Amino acid sequence: MAVYRGNFLYTPALGQLKVVERGWLITENGLVHSLTQRQPASAGPLTADFGDALILPAFTDLHLHAPQLPNMGLGYSEGLGGWLERYTYPIEHQYADPSYAHQLNAALISQLRRYGSLHAVIMGSTSAAAAADLLEQYRRSGMWAYVGKMNSDYPGYGVQNEQTAPSIAETVQLAHRYGGPGRVRYAISPEFVPCCSDELMAALGQLARETGLPVHSHMSEGESDLQLVRRRFPREGCYAGVYARFGLMGSGPSVMAHCLTSPEEEIALLKQHGSFVAHCPVCSLDLAGSGLPPIRRYLNEGIPVGLGSDIAGGHTLNMMQVIVAAVQISKLVVQQKPQLSPLSEVEALYLATKGGGAFFGRVGSFEPGYSFDALVIDDRHLGQLSPLHLSPAQRLERFLYCGDDRHISRRYCAGRELTAL
Amino acid sequence: MAVYRGNFLYTPALGQLKVVERGWLITENGLVHSLTQRQPASAGPLTADFGDALILPAFTDLHLHAPQLPNMGLGYSEGLGGWLERYTYPIEHQYADPSYAHQLNAALISQLRRYGSLHAVIMGSTSAAAAADLLEQYRRSGMWAYVGKMNSDYPGYGVQNEQTAPSIAETVQLAHRYGGPGRVRYAISPEFVPCCSDELMAALGQLARETGLPVHSHMSEGESDLQLVRRRFPREGCYAGVYARFGLMGSGPSVMAHCLTSPEEEIALLKQHGSFVAHCPVCSLDLAGSGLPPIRRYLNEGIPVGLGSDIAGGHTLNMMQVIVAAVQISKLVVQQKPQLSPLSEVEALYLATKGGGAFFGRVGSFEPGYSFDALVIDDRHLGQLSPLHLSPAQRLERFLYCGDDRHISRRYCAGRELTAL
Numbered sequence: 001m002a003v004y005r006g007n008f009l010y011t012p013a014l015g016q017l018k019v020v021e022r023g024w025l026i027t028e029n030g031l032v033h034s035l036t037q038r039q040p041a042s043a044g045p046l047t048a049d050f051g052d053a054l055i056l057p058a059f060t061d062l063h064l065h066a067p068q069l070p071n072m073g074l075g076y077s078e079g080l081g082g083w084l085e086r087y088t089y090p091i092e093h094q095y096a097d098p099s100y101a102h103q104l105n106a107a108l109i110s111q112l113r114r115y116g117s118l119h120a121v122i123m124g125s126t127s128a129a130a131a132a133d134l135l136e137q138y139r140r141s142g143m144w145a146y147v148g149k150m151n152s153d154y155p156g157y158g159v160q161n162e163q164t165a166p167s168i169a170e171t172v173q174l175a176h177r178y179g180g181p182g183r184v185r186y187a188i189s190p191e192f193v194p195c196c197s198d199e200l201m202a203a204l205g206q207l208a209r210e211t212g213l214p215v216h217s218h219m220s221e222g223e224s225d226l227q228l229v230r231r232r233f234p235r236e237g238c239y240a241g242v243y244a245r246f247g248l249m250g251s252g253p254s255v256m257a258h259c260l261t262s263p264e265e266e267i268a269l270l271k272q273h274g275s276f277v278a279h280c281p282v283c284s285l286d287l288a289g290s291g292l293p294p295i296r297r298y299l300n301e302g303i304p305v306g307l308g309s310d311i312a313g314g315h316t317l318n319m320m321q322v323i324v325a326a327v328q329i330s331k332l333v334v335q336q337k338p339q340l341s342p343l344s345e346v347e348a349l350y351l352a353t354k355g356g357g358a359f360f361g362r363v364g365s366f367e368p369g370y371s372f373d374a375l376v377i378d379d380r381h382l383g384q385l386s387p388l389h390l391s392p393a394q395r396l397e398r399f400l401y402c403g404d405d406r407h408i409s410r411r412y413c414a415g416r417e418l419t420a421l
Numbered sequence: 422m423a424v425y426r427g428n429f430l431y432t433p434a435l436g437q438l439k440v441v442e443r444g445w446l447i448t449e450n451g452l453v454h455s456l457t458q459r460q461p462a463s464a465g466p467l468t469a470d471f472g473d474a475l476i477l478p479a480f481t482d483l484h485l486h487a488p489q490l491p492n493m494g495l496g497y498s499e500g501l502g503g504w505l506e507r508y509t510y511p512i513e514h515q516y517a518d519p520s521y522a523h524q525l526n527a528a529l530i531s532q533l534r535r536y537g538s539l540h541a542v543i544m545g546s547t548s549a550a551a552a553a554d555l556l557e558q559y560r561r562s563g564m565w566a567y568v569g570k571m572n573s574d575y576p577g578y579g580v581q582n583e584q585t586a587p588s589i590a591e592t593v594q595l596a597h598r599y600g601g602p603g604r605v606r607y608a609i610s611p612e613f614v615p616c617c618s619d620e621l622m623a624a625l626g627q628l629a630r631e632t633g634l635p636v637h638s639h640m641s642e643g644e645s646d647l648q649l650v651r652r653r654f655p656r657e658g659c660y661a662g663v664y665a666r667f668g669l670m671g672s673g674p675s676v677m678a679h680c681l682t683s684p685e686e687e688i689a690l691l692k693q694h695g696s697f698v699a700h701c702p703v704c705s706l707d708l709a710g711s712g713l714p715p716i717r718r719y720l721n722e723g724i725p726v727g728l729g730s731d732i733a734g735g736h737t738l739n740m741m742q743v744i745v746a747a748v749q750i751s752k753l754v755v756q757q758k759p760q761l762s763p764l765s766e767v768e769a770l771y772l773a774t775k776g777g778g779a780f781f782g783r784v785g786s787f788e789p790g791y792s793f794d795a796l797v798i799d800d801r802h803l804g805q806l807s808p809l810h811l812s813p814a815q816r817l818e819r820f821l822y823c824g825d826d827r828h829i830s831r832r833y834c835a836g837r838e839l840t841a842l
Binding site: 070072073074075076077285286288289291292315316324327328331332334335342344345383390394397398399400401402404 | 491493494495496497498706707709710712713736737745748749752753755756763765766804811815818819820821822823825
């Protein structure tokens with residue numbers, strides 16, 4: 001049992017902010033047992049008093065690319081073709097070098113830890129060894145992650161990244177080796193429909209059914225993208241239809257990044273299969289051009305949504321910036337679609353914590369039974385001589401807009417404090 | 422004479438990036454004398470070798486509100502009315518307290534210095550004492566600024582912030598006291614047409630003609646805004662027409678913030694009078710709803726444009742984030758107006774340096790005769806094990822997207838290194 005005191009803030013539901021000022025949080029075996037305003041009679045000695053700091057659930061980064069860390073902030077004015085050719089692919093190939101991948105994986109875990117993204121869904125390159133290395137390093141970190149080797153055997157955009165047979169064989173091997181229970185597990189990761197052969201998708205779908213492992217992929221990033229899918233699969237006509245046909249949606253949990261231009265039938269299939277949408281708003285601004293996703297629409301349908309940094313389509317791992325971009329984009333969407341309401345900061349925080357966290361289970365909240373995965377926010381030097389008495393909710397808002405890694409002073413995962421790597 | 426070595430990057434014209442790797446920059450009396458690739462025969466001993474760092478011209482923040490520093494990151498989902506009532510106005514009133522204003526002014530100068538915005542055009546509250554204090558503190562800082570007490574005597578939005586006669590008298594006094602030459606000067610600062618009486622605008626216009634001092638105001642922040650102006654001034658029909666009629670445009674230099682929804686006749690008047698547009702892209706995202714300004718259109722017309730943080734309509738003083746937001750917004754504008762091309766990072770950097778800097782004269786570039794106002798960028802810890810050999814231009818791009826104040830290691834203004842305050 002551990003006992004913590006502090007100002008706890010969390011979002012039990014979309015749009016709800018629960019604030020417990022100077023409250024008592026008790027954990028057992030790394031899980032939240034209770035959070036109360038008054039000192040519980042049964043509480044033992046204090047494990048830690050966080051004083052006036054804010055305590056938030058740790059963030060979930062629901063979509064990012066491991067090998068793209070060195071490309072953050074580069075090439076966004078290239079256009080997609082030049083960006084892939086000059087930036088994305090060279091790094092992906094480099095990632096096949098084990099010592100390079102090892103260093104890069106360590107840097108990625110360290111950066112995600114620094115920004116408080118203690119749960120992450122990560123797509124690797126096509127290198128199985130690099131994905132295995134990331135899984136191994138993650139297991140030593142104490143944090144949560146789903147990691148997959150990317151599968152990409154079909155030249156939908158003119159490039160064939162790998163052969164079908166080894167792609168399947170390596171994936172089956174990884175899935176069985178890293179498919180067991182635990183905080184770090186394998187995710188089946190086809191790149192996206194245009195770059196996957198029928199044979200590959202069928203084999204991965206079968207693997208999903210056999211293992212129950214989640215599927216992590218991209219969906220409807222733009223109109224040109226969707227046209228490729230419609231031409232090749234006229235009967236299904238959209239990504240979701242193809243994934244569903246091959247068992248890549250509906251066999252187990254799945255998370256689809258983007259959904260910028262999902263047609264109505266795709267929205268219906270997402271809903272039917274309980275798929276998560278990974279909303280990557282910074283990427284939508286950096287590589288703008290394919291439209292802005294109507295996230296409120298998905299939420300209204302009951303589709304689960306989380307936030308992703310999508311490095312290096314997005315330029316930052318700072319989840320506070322991702323939250324702010326989600327709010328900003330939602331206001332721009334309302335200008336085009338006045339029937340949708342914008343997201344509040346509290347709603348965007350929910351997406352970054354409990355919303356996306358649900359993909360991992362009971363993480364992202366301080367309700368009983370949730371993993372105690374928490375960030376301690378020291379915002380003493382964030383304000384500028386404010387004469388206003390800010391409420392904890394206002395301090396939270398200011399931290400989201402103006403904070404960075406310097407203002408996260410401590411990080412807990414499954415009840416353990418994470419120390420610097 | 423001082424001699425510097427380093428990797429100098431600057432934008433002599435919109436869209437042009439000039440890179441002088443391991444070059445030699447010589448200054449005389451704080452002005453750039455020459456910048457050459459080879460060591461000049463006449464060069465004396467090195468004053469400083471910046472090694473592998475990047476050296477950029479200092480930024481110009483062309484529009485911000487001094488008393489809004491404590492409001493950064495607060496209240497953006499309130500809607501304009503609630504935001505003004507609960508956030509903006511209480512702080513503006515507090516700013517009339519001299520000791521509070523003094524502390525806040527010191528914090529503002531320190532923050533602008535930290536982010537490398539060594540030139541700033543700053544609107545105060547209606548307090549003349551607070552504006553005078555900011556001018557005095559700025560004179561001791563070594564940096565450049567235009568500062569004005571805000572004039573706001575007409576209840577266009579239901580609030581009358583001050584009386585006409587003292588507003589005029591105080592402004593005339595400040596303008597004469599701080600109107601002389603130097604790096605820190607007074608700017609005549611009517612809030613905007615809806616909040617200024619005819620009498621006030623006429624008096625300020627006369628003052629502009631008499632002193633030649635610049636005018637700093639807001640223009641066309643939205644359709645509702647424009648309707649107020651059209652109803653009160655049907656003959657002029659737009660902000661620019663009203664300002665021009667009262668001598669607030671065309672008497673001397675002027676800078677107008679926003680211009681989100683400027684009608685065609687306003688664009689023509691901006692062009693005719695050589696007015697600057699202060700583009701505040703972060704504000705356009707944070708308080709989205711009134712549309713995104715077609716900056717490329719203004720540039721095509723030859724209207725001078727700079728960038729503003731517009732705190733606290735925008736949530737950050739970090740000019741790198743402002744530059745990135747300008748690029749992002751320009752891509753979104755292209756989705757609505759395909760005839761306009763997006764801004765590149767190099768173009769946005771130009772706006773933040775030489776473009777906006779032109780309001781101050783010869784600042785924002787390393788061409789001969791320009792004030793040596795420079796930032797030394799230490800980006801050694803910004804990259805993640807990149808195997809790519811990044812060019813200086815790519816390092817610049819990465820700094821703009823991923824850098825913060827930690828990566829600005831030294832700051833020079835008029836040839837002097839600025840030390841921490």
